[in-house]
Amino acid sequence: MTRRPFIAGNWKMHQTGASARVLVAEIRAAIPPHSYANVDVVLCPPYTALASVAQAIAGSELQLGAQDVSAHEWGAYTAQISAPMLLEFGTRYVIVGHSECRAYFDQHDEQINAKVRRCLQHGLIPIVAVGETHEEHVAGKARERVTGQIREAFAGVASGDVERAVVAYEPLWAIGSGTSDTPEQAASVIAAIRSAVPGLERARCLYGGSMKPENAAALLAQPEIDGGLIGGASLNAHSFAQIVDHARKAVAAS
Numbered sequence: 403m404t405r406r407p408f409i410a411g412n413w414k415m416h417q418t419g420a421s422a423r424v425l426v427a428e429i430r431a432a433i434p435p436h437s438y439a440n441v442d443v444v445l446c447p448p449y450t451a452l453a454s455v456a457q458a459i460a461g462s463e464l465q466l467g468a469q470d471v472s473a474h475e476w477g478a479y480t481a482q483i484s485a486p487m488l489l490e491f492g493t494r495y496v497i498v499g500h501s502e503c504r505a506y507f508d509q510h511d512e513q514i515n516a517k518v519r520r521c522l523q524h525g526l527i528p529i530v531a532v533g534e535t536h537e538e539h540v541a542g543k544a545r546e547r548v549t550g551q552i553r554e555a556f557a558g559v560a561s562g563d564v565e566r567a568v569v570a571y572e573p574l575w576a577i578g579s580g581t582s583d584t585p586e587q588a589a590s591v592i593a594a595i596r597s598a599v600p601g602l603e604r605a606r607c608l609y610g611g612s613m614k615p616e617n618a619a620a621l622l623a624q625p626e627i628d629g630g631l632i633g634g635a636s637l638n639a640h641s642f643a644q645i646v647d648h649a650r651k652a653v654a655a656s
């Protein structure tokens with residue numbers, strides 16, 4: 403691993419404000435403070451728990467992320483949340499283009515590009531998620547699919563801004579399945595992602611899809627893989643802390 407490792411928990415639609423406070427307290431107790439010297443650790447709760455999590459992480463080096471953002475600044479967009487609203491809580495990162503948002507809420511590449519630009523305009527760092535379906539995977543089309551998604555997501559974005567962004571490669575067939583991609587295969591798709599857009603060679607590229615304590619060390623040992631976007635395992639403080647520790651050790655070993 404050659405770039406600063408980055409471990410983010412995507413809590414998806416889990417945790418109320420009250421339960422989030424408990425989980426943050428457990429995470430704070432489980433991650434030794436010295437870990438933060440070498441690893442960025444980010445929590446992405448649902449919108450309604452942002453305020454609780456912002457309070458609960460105060461005084462620690464945990465950082466706050468959101469799971470989505472509107473492409474619009476303000477206006478008559480019922481149910482949407484804008485970048486300035488996220489900034490009010492001290493949010494630094496936003497997951498953009500998660501496969502669940504693409505699949506269930508019909509988010510398409512053009513909208514994702516608008517969200518990426520909106521984030522960067524406000525100094526929010528997008529965590530741009532890309533990934534191929536099982537059918538695309540077996541047809542040998544993973545690289546083609548994800549490099550297409552990544553070019554669209556960063557269309558018109560200056561390379562200086564591209565390198566500040568974070569990318570998460572999350573093969574759809576691995577998400578929530580219990581089985582991750584192989585470290586070699588994930589690293590090779592990430593290498594293709596990096597070469598698709600100027601600036602990405604310096605950006606942090608994460609792997610996501612059933613990353614857990616049992617497979618994190620092998621995935622993070624790949625020089626192309628700078629960290630993880632963790633779903634299920636981020637809801638358990640002990641598992642999440644173990645993954646952070648694997649990231650810390652991967653830096654020490656490199």
Ligand code: 13P
Nearest residue numbers: 412577578611612633634
């Ligand atoms: P799991 O870690 O639960 O597979 O989820 C991955 C993911 O979608 C993170 O954004």
